[in-house]
Amino acid sequence: MADNIIRTTAGAPWVSNEDSKSAGKRGPLLLENYQLIEKLAHQNRERIPERTVHAKGSGAHGTLTVTHDITKYTKASIFSKVGKKTDMFLRFSVVAPESGGAEAERDVRGVAMKFYTEDGNWDLVGNNTPVFFVRDPIKFPDFIHTQKRHPKTHLHSPTAKWDFWSLSPESLHQVAILYSDRGIPRGYRHMDAFGSHTFSMWNDKGERYWVKFHFKTQQGNEFFTNEEAAAVIAQTRDNAQEDLYGAIEKGDFPRWTLYIQVMEEAEAERVSFNPFDVTKVWSHKDYPLIEVGVLELNRNPENYFAEVEQSSFSPSNIVPGIGYSPDKMLQGRVFAYADAHRYRVGTHYEMLPINRPKFPVKNYHLDGQMRFDEPKNGDGDFYEPNSFDGPVQDLKEAEPPLRVSGDATYYDHRSDGDDYAQPAALFHLFNEEQKQRFYKNFAGDMQGVPQHIIDRQLGHFEKADPEWAEGVRKALNDMKS
Numbered sequence: 001m002a003d004n005i006i007r008t009t010a011g012a013p014w015v016s017n018e019d020s021k022s023a024g025k026r027g028p029l030l031l032e033n034y035q036l037i038e039k040l041a042h043q044n045r046e047r048i049p050e051r052t053v054h055a056k057g058s059g060a061h062g063t064l065t066v067t068h069d070i071t072k073y074t075k076a077s078i079f080s081k082v083g084k085k086t087d088m089f090l091r092f093s094v095v096a097p098e099s100g101g102a103e104a105e106r107d108v109r110g111v112a113m114k115f116y117t118e119d120g121n122w123d124l125v126g127n128n129t130p131v132f133f134v135r136d137p138i139k140f141p142d143f144i145h146t147q148k149r150h151p152k153t154h155l156h157s158p159t160a161k162w163d164f165w166s167l168s169p170e171s172l173h174q175v176a177i178l179y180s181d182r183g184i185p186r187g188y189r190h191m192d193a194f195g196s197h198t199f200s201m202w203n204d205k206g207e208r209y210w211v212k213f214h215f216k217t218q219q220g221n222e223f224f225t226n227e228e229a230a231a232v233i234a235q236t237r238d239n240a241q242e243d244l245y246g247a248i249e250k251g252d253f254p255r256w257t258l259y260i261q262v263m264e265e266a267e268a269e270r271v272s273f274n275p276f277d278v279t280k281v282w283s284h285k286d287y288p289l290i291e292v293g294v295l296e297l298n299r300n301p302e303n304y305f306a307e308v309e310q311s312s313f314s315p316s317n318i319v320p321g322i323g324y325s326p327d328k329m330l331q332g333r334v335f336a337y338a339d340a341h342r343y344r345v346g347t348h349y350e351m352l353p354i355n356r357p358k359f360p361v362k363n364y365h366l367d368g369q370m371r372f373d374e375p376k377n378g379d380g381d382f383y384e385p386n387s388f389d390g391p392v393q394d395l396k397e398a399e400p401p402l403r404v405s406g407d408a409t410y411y412d413h414r415s416d417g418d419d420y421a422q423p424a425a426l427f428h429l430f431n432e433e434q435k436q437r438f439y440k441n442f443a444g445d446m447q448g449v450p451q452h453i454i455d456r457q458l459g460h461f462e463k464a465d466p467e468w469a470e471g472v473r474k475a476l477n478d479m480k481s
């Protein structure tokens with residue numbers, strides 16, 4: 001219909017958008033004024049639940065261009081030849097704030113990427129840090145409870161945070177990064193991104209490699225001090241969105257260089273450390289960065305809700321040539337995300353334009369919420385096996401078999417390796433000014449935390465390096481006086 005009149009969701013002309021229909025000039029209103037009811041009902045349904053974590057975010061469209069050949073490691077179509085460009089969508093986020101929260105907070109940043117490859121969507125859902133706070137998914141909900149609001153006071157609770165961290169020594173590495181200068185990036189363009197977990201790749205000979213993904217910002221890593229961040233938050237809660245959106249609008253497209261670190265499959269059994277522990281990095285000397293390509297963000301979304309709020313990323317979305325690893329956290333995440341989307345967005349969330357692959361998808365899923373396209377016709381498309389040429393499985397795309405060993409039981413994840421050496425190595429990279437800011441960042445955030453909890457955390461700093469503990473102790477004393 002070429003006219004320019006408002007229509008109801010059923011297509012009928014919208015009779016009055018200024019005045020409700022009432023019985024007499026002074027009312028009351030008529031229940032039959034269904035157009036008023038439709039309008040009010042739609043307003044009631046304008047929100048979907050915000051993400052339980054990473055609720056505040058910014059998204060942009062872009063491309064990944066392959067600049068170096070890695071086909072000896074992977075048969076993934078996205079990396080099939082130098083020069084290949086793949087469309088993608090990326091959502092940055094802060095973890096703890098609600099969807100209206102401030103972006104210049106000290107917090108980890110999320111970097112979720114969806115690559116629309118010829119073999120389906122590959123989602124790499126990482127952070128701006130190469131490690132994480134916990135190494136067993138059963139601890140993730142506990143950890144997040146300490147980052148969100150206290151159930152009684154509805155306030156953030158430094159006591160809960162430091163209690164949990166001081167009782168979870170595996171968190172020290174991520175905590176050290178968070179309280180360093182990297183803890184408040186000056187916007188999303190000015191930070192690196194990581195897949196964080198160990199993933200796998202396999203080539204067309206069926207040889208598997210363990211892989212870590214690194215995206216180095218070409219804009220340079222830049223940060224806010226606590227004081228600068230407080231001044232920013234006093235002016236705007238949306239500094240990161242303003243910066244990213246503004247840069248892309250004026251054609252200043254941010255770029256990251258993609259590198260991988262690679263370990264041969266069999267080597268994982270020989271190395272002294274657990275290569276599947278997300279609280280650890282791999283030495284760059286032993287596993288040098290291999291350049292792969294360039295990620296560029298070059299188009300802002302047309303509609304924030306449709307493209308950013310409804311974008312749904314999941315580590316379970318892999319494609320032939322790229323797979324998971326035995327990392328326990330990654331295994332937990334393979335479940336958690338698609339489950340979150342079915343609840344938060346709806347059963348057929350992957351049919352939405354932002355989430356769906358760029359080619360028609362056939363499968364035997366049937367009805368349910370949001371079943372709005374590709375209706376089933378009846379023959380050969382709603383059960384399998386069938387005699388009507390319905391779509392069939394593709395076993396040749398199975399990843400190479402993975403050898404596993406060991407008894408199934410509850411292994412103590414806290415007995416798995418040294419929690420102090422890598423945070424100490426990071427600490428030793430800081431110059432004196434960086435160390436002073438580091439101490440103050442801890443001390444500032446520990447205000448009001450019971451002394452026995454602070455002492456327990458100081459004990460971890462001490463084990464990493466006595467100078468670190470001493471520096472924080474002194475900063476705490478300075479704040480008292």
Ligand code: HEM
Binds near residue numbers: 278
């Ligand atoms: C077992 C551990 C974890 C669990 C159970 C978990 C679970 C979740 C859930 C339920 C969401 C909200 C999803 C949504 O509603 O759209 C989420 C978001 C997110 N998580 Fe995790 N997470 C875990 C660990 C991690 C780790 C280790 C990273 C990074 C390396 C990470 C990065 C992200 C990012 C970037 C988002 C936001 C995605 C977006 O922009 O839509 N998470 N996580």
